[in-house]
Structure formats: C-alpha cells, structure tokens
Amino acid sequence: MSIPSKRLNSVNSVGLVKTKELTLFEEEEFYFESGAKLSPIDVAYETYGTLNSKKDNVVLICHPLTASAHAAGWYTKDDKRPGLWDPLIGPGKAIDTNQYYVICSNILGGCYGTTGPASINPETGKEYGLNFPVVTIKDMVNLQKALLDRLGIKQLAAVIGGSMGGMQVLRWAVEYPDFVEKIIPIATSGRLKARTMAYNQLAIDAIKNDPDWQNGDYYDSNRKPTKGMALARKIGMITYRTSEAFQSEFGRDRIEDKDFYSLDNQFQINSYLDYQGEKFMNRFDANSFIYLTKAMDLFDLSRDYKSFEAALSKIEAENLLITIDSDKLFPPEESMEIVEGIQKVGGKIKHHQINSEVGHDSFLIEFNKLDDPIRNFL
Amino acid sequence: MSIPSKRLNSVNSVGLVKTKELTLFEEEEFYFESGAKLSPIDVAYETYGTLNSKKDNVVLICHPLTASAHAAGWYTKDDKRPGLWDPLIGPGKAIDTNQYYVICSNILGGCYGTTGPASINPETGKEYGLNFPVVTIKDMVNLQKALLDRLGIKQLAAVIGGSMGGMQVLRWAVEYPDFVEKIIPIATSGRLKARTMAYNQLAIDAIKNDPDWQNGDYYDSNRKPTKGMALARKIGMITYRTSEAFQSEFGRDRIEDKDFYSLDNQFQINSYLDYQGEKFMNRFDANSFIYLTKAMDLFDLSRDYKSFEAALSKIEAENLLITIDSDKLFPPEESMEIVEGIQKVGGKIKHHQINSEVGHDSFLIEFNKLDDPIRNFL
Numbered sequence: 001m002s003i004p005s006k007r008l009n010s011v012n013s014v015g016l017v018k019t020k021e022l023t024l025f026e027e028e029e030f031y032f033e034s035g036a037k038l039s040p041i042d043v044a045y046e047t048y049g050t051l052n053s054k055k056d057n058v059v060l061i062c063h064p065l066t067a068s069a070h071a072a073g074w075y076t077k078d079d080k081r082p083g084l085w086d087p088l089i090g091p092g093k094a095i096d097t098n099q100y101y102v103i104c105s106n107i108l109g110g111c112y113g114t115t116g117p118a119s120i121n122p123e124t125g126k127e128y129g130l131n132f133p134v135v136t137i138k139d140m141v142n143l144q145k146a147l148l149d150r151l152g153i154k155q156l157a158a159v160i161g162g163s164m165g166g167m168q169v170l171r172w173a174v175e176y177p178d179f180v181e182k183i184i185p186i187a188t189s190g191r192l193k194a195r196t197m198a199y200n201q202l203a204i205d206a207i208k209n210d211p212d213w214q215n216g217d218y219y220d221s222n223r224k225p226t227k228g229m230a231l232a233r234k235i236g237m238i239t240y241r242t243s244e245a246f247q248s249e250f251g252r253d254r255i256e257d258k259d260f261y262s263l264d265n266q267f268q269i270n271s272y273l274d275y276q277g278e279k280f281m282n283r284f285d286a287n288s289f290i291y292l293t294k295a296m297d298l299f300d301l302s303r304d305y306k307s308f309e310a311a312l313s314k315i316e317a318e319n320l321l322i323t324i325d326s327d328k329l330f331p332p333e334e335s336m337e338i339v340e341g342i343q344k345v346g347g348k349i350k351h352h353q354i355n356s357e358v359g360h361d362s363f364l365i366e367f368n369k370l371d372d373p374i375r376n377f378l
Numbered sequence: 379m380s381i382p383s384k385r386l387n388s389v390n391s392v393g394l395v396k397t398k399e400l401t402l403f404e405e406e407e408f409y410f411e412s413g414a415k416l417s418p419i420d421v422a423y424e425t426y427g428t429l430n431s432k433k434d435n436v437v438l439i440c441h442p443l444t445a446s447a448h449a450a451g452w453y454t455k456d457d458k459r460p461g462l463w464d465p466l467i468g469p470g471k472a473i474d475t476n477q478y479y480v481i482c483s484n485i486l487g488g489c490y491g492t493t494g495p496a497s498i499n500p501e502t503g504k505e506y507g508l509n510f511p512v513v514t515i516k517d518m519v520n521l522q523k524a525l526l527d528r529l530g531i532k533q534l535a536a537v538i539g540g541s542m543g544g545m546q547v548l549r550w551a552v553e554y555p556d557f558v559e560k561i562i563p564i565a566t567s568g569r570l571k572a573r574t575m576a577y578n579q580l581a582i583d584a585i586k587n588d589p590d591w592q593n594g595d596y597y598d599s600n601r602k603p604t605k606g607m608a609l610a611r612k613i614g615m616i617t618y619r620t621s622e623a624f625q626s627e628f629g630r631d632r633i634e635d636k637d638f639y640s641l642d643n644q645f646q647i648n649s650y651l652d653y654q655g656e657k658f659m660n661r662f663d664a665n666s667f668i669y670l671t672k673a674m675d676l677f678d679l680s681r682d683y684k685s686f687e688a689a690l691s692k693i694e695a696e697n698l699l700i701t702i703d704s705d706k707l708f709p710p711e712e713s714m715e716i717v718e719g720i721q722k723v724g725g726k727i728k729h730h731q732i733n734s735e736v737g738h739d740s741f742l743i744e745f746n747k748l749d750d751p752i753r754n755f756l
Contacts, residue, residue: 034639246572261412
C-alpha cells in the first residue's frame, strides 16, 4: 500500500512549480574527471521551500537514472502526476519544506534541461552526440556543487537519493565531507557488481543494435532508435521488480482475443512490458541513456582511494542507509558492504531495511515505507 | 568442481558416435496440437548402448533449448568436446549404456537435423521460416513417440531431461503414462511464471528488432540476424548463472588496454557476454530459437486438464525431481509446485536438491552432483 500522491490543492503540496535554468561555466571551463572540459553548462533545477538567511537549511535530492529535476509539485493544474518524490517533499512531509529548502537538479549528461549528449554544442551548432565527454558520478556531483556555489549555499543539511541517486549521495559524502551534514543513500551500491554491469550491457546493446541509433548521430534524422530504447527499458523493468510482483500481478493471464497457437505476444506480462517500453522510448534520449548507464558501470567509491574503506573513512556526515529486502538490482547484501565498511573505519551509520514485495522500485512507489525513516533521521 | 569430460579413449566413453536420421510421416501427416499438419518430418537422433530383445531397456534423453541430439560421445577423434551429457552417459556411468539403450533426438522445431523453421518445405523448395506451425512441448513429445514407435520401442525405462528438456519429461509422463516407467525432470517448471516469460520476450524482441531478421525470411539473404541472436543469448546467460558466480569469476576486473573514460565495453564481464553471444549467433537458427522459446511460454502442464493437480494425477511413472538451490530461472519453489501437486493427488515423488553456486546451468556443468541421484534412482 502506498500513500496516494496528494492532489495539487492539498494543504501539504508544494503546489505549482517551475523548472529553473542556470548557465554555469560561461567563463572558466568545467573539468570532467577524464580531463575533458566543457563550457558553458546549463543546469535545470527545482527548489521547494525557503532558503534561510544562513543558507544552511538545504536538502539536496539526487535523482535516479531516467528522472529529471522534477522531484515534487505540479507543472500545471491539469498535470496527471506530480514530481517523482512528491509524497515525501512538502510542508509537513518527511522532507519538510517548512523547515528545509529542497533542491533537485537534473544530472550532468541527462536530457531534461541539464547539458548532455542531446544538447547543442555551441562550437558546432549541432548536438554533441557521442562527442560528449564520458560522465562519471563524480562529475555529476561536481556540477551539483557548482550549482550550489552559484546559489550561495554554504552547507547541505542533507543529501538524499535512491539507486543511481544514492551513488551520487555517497560520492557527495566522500568528496565534500565538511559540506554535508547528513546523507540518506537508498537502494544503492558503492560499486556495481558484475551482474548489474551485465544488465547494463544488455540495455546498451539493445540501443546500439538498433540501426536507427546511427552511431549516436540520429538527432537530425527522422529515424530514432525507439525499438532499441523500448527493449532497453524492458530489460531494466525486469530488474526493478520481483518475480513475485510480476507473478501476482500478471501470472499467466492472457491478452483477450489473442490466438494461443501464435508467435505473437499473448500474455499480460508481454503487454505490460511493451507498454513500459513504448512509454519510455520517446521520453528519453538514447545517447543520454547510454552515458548515464556507463556512469553507473564506472562508479566505484574506492577509485582514487587506497581501498573501499579508505574512501568511506572520508565521510563525516551522519548516515542513514536504506535497503529494500526484495531488491534484485541492488540487494541488501550489496549495500551492507557500505554499512560494514563504515563501521570498520569507526564511522557511524544507521541502517533501515524496508520490507517490500515490490523490489528495487519500492523507493519510487511505497512512499509510506520511506516516510518514517527519513522523517525521523532528518 | 565438475568431473572433467572423459577423453575419447577413456574406457567408459560411448566412443565415436554418429547422428542418425529417419524420415517420418511420409504417408500420413503429423498433426500439431494447433491442428496444423506437416509431412514428411525428419528426425535426427543418436543412440548409445544396445537395445535388448524385449525393447524395454530404453532411456530417452530430452535436450534443453539450444542443444541437439548429441548427448554423449565424440563425432571425431579431434573433437574438442563430447556430447552435452557425456559425463553421465556411458558404460558404467550414471546412465549406464551396459544396461540401457539411450536415445536422444533433436526436438521438433529445432535446427540440428529435425525438421524446423530452417528446413526446406518440399512444397515450395524454400525454408519454412515463419510458415512453420507453432510448436508446443506436447508436439515435441508426440514426435519423439512417433520415432520410438518406428524403432519398435514398447516401453521407456526412463525419460530424463533438464530445463526445457524437463518440460518434455513431464509432458511424457502425463500424456503417455503407461509407456514410461521412471522420469527425472531437472531444474524445470510445470508452467512458466510471468518473469520467465518476460525474459523470453526480451530475447525474442532482440531478434525481431534486428533488421537482418527480415521478418524471418533471411535464409536466402547475405544478412543474418547475428546481432539480435547475440543479444538474445546474452539475455539468456544472465538467467543461467547466479550473481555470485558472475561476481566471483569476473567481479569488476577490466579488459587490459581499454580506456577507463570510454563508452566501450571495458570489463571482463562484458567480454565474457560478448564471447557467449558470438559463439551462439552463428550456431543456431534465429527462427528456431523464437519457436522453441515460444513453446516454453505456451507450456502449461494443466492445459487440457481441469487443474494442475488433475494433470499430475495422470502420471504413473516413478518420479525423481531434481532442483538446484541457486537456480534463478526455475527456482526450487517453482518446481516444488510439481512435488506438492503430485503428493496432493497421492502420487509418489522423490525430490533431490543440488547445492550449487552456479545456478541453472549447474545441470550442464556440475555432473558430479547429478551422478549419484540419477544412478541411484535408475
């Protein structure tokens, strides 16, 4: 059971919101981890609540792979759904906008307003495509830091995020230890395991196999790699939910009027996956998907440090790590490496495990299960 | 640890073998479950050991999805590897050819000698392609029965098989109860769950998305759907092994000389999957893969019966069901539905669970773990 998203006119909604844009690195260049540099960089971000005079009541939300800066509120009165974490962000909610100034920015390499492969390279007047530099989680965090600097933020009361957002949260705490007071990484990993990288490879293969991908140069073309994107999404979906969730929702239920002795899709599970693929294929940029997926593969908290523990020993923030017991993408055992590592180096960390039948996606659906742990920790 | 395949000159090898061919249904037609009919049908099969005078010492091996009739022995002295289950089949082995006459035939719809979508339709002189009738597990079993009839076999001492082979084993016991004395279904299911059908859909999508598939009409073309087939195989691989197996074998190990800041594959797990995809894409027919994968989706032991238990109640054979504790494709819980169902209807069934770190593929790798249970049961 999830708490339904409150309606726009609900008293504890952040209400109508707008995505803001800032252009950074107009003078100096942004340096990627790889040494590549870029100028300028647009950043799309949203804010909810009010910045206090000390500018230290900021909660930064780090969004997962295919999301945007739209973490809460409604774009229009007729919006069908609010921002991704709306049930958790607002006046009196777990992340209380009466107390906190909440910021969420679209990540570097994304395709919802922040500069990424689908953005126009001012030098050529064409989309960057595969000429965009390889992006890492650290690069995303560094751009978020630059945005906060520009906004005059001196301190983060908390950084919170799930899945790839959780990787950013961990990187924040390691790279900017005295800037961050509290962190809540959710359903995430300190470094991807081989099997998760395998899933990522399948999704990227699905896109690259699509001739309409055209080696990333599809922007001026009528042909977009929609089939590849749809398949990439379906591959993802299989990791986001448990087998039990699929079984209880679809089982072997058939699509009405479909022939049994046929090669066509005829089961409800087929129809569900096709629907998910179709919803996704036109809403996300294929190159952006490839870059962000690669950023996950490359993420290893221990890189540039002597060991995984050495990286964790940099963290000064108070920690609440949240795992989901049925998570097949980042199973609790994988996250526990972080808990145990921090304990090993004498750091403090709380661990909360969510019991869920949903799997990884629980952190985007079962908001009631996140509400108390986040509220109490903040 | 697996028992290494014995060399050709080993005393307990079945030695050099040849695949035999028979043409069935030259006069009358073969009726598919769907009502479609076909004539004639070639069947490729191998036999090991000697048929006794009563013709009742026969063990039928049902092979899994992408295999052939080559269950044991060597084709040539220079062969790099023997038949699929060679360590289990031979003089003195678990399936003892001193005692049993072992038969394994390529399944209907396959592409290793038995008629399938890649076979020539004598009426058109062209490959059947997508004009081939939809094949079910029951159709495969019915063709095996026709082969045994032609060979004069009156009784099966045992039917044994894993994965999709296990589905054939179960169907055999339900459809021909008085023909089968013992069955050993291994790492299998009585009806696929939604998530397994989802994996199947991804693999089929991967092939159909490949423009070189050409709606199944690629036989006379220079272009074959190799990319789609490679991806389909990689999707399969992820279900055949455990996350732990991938992690202990590959972890985050990188391919030498690959740039870190790159979109290219750079991890050993990537290299492994690419290798598996490449090995597969030229050895199997894409349409055959689609038909056989669909046959799994359509498999439901309870179809044509009032209930799952009603189907199981038809079984008269002695049963040994083998599960693999780490099997992610057909987890033990799924197979236990069969055990519990048979117990419910008052039937007898033994259950043996293999402890393995490999996952589903254990039944094709860890022969030492199958040896005792099969030997003792036979």
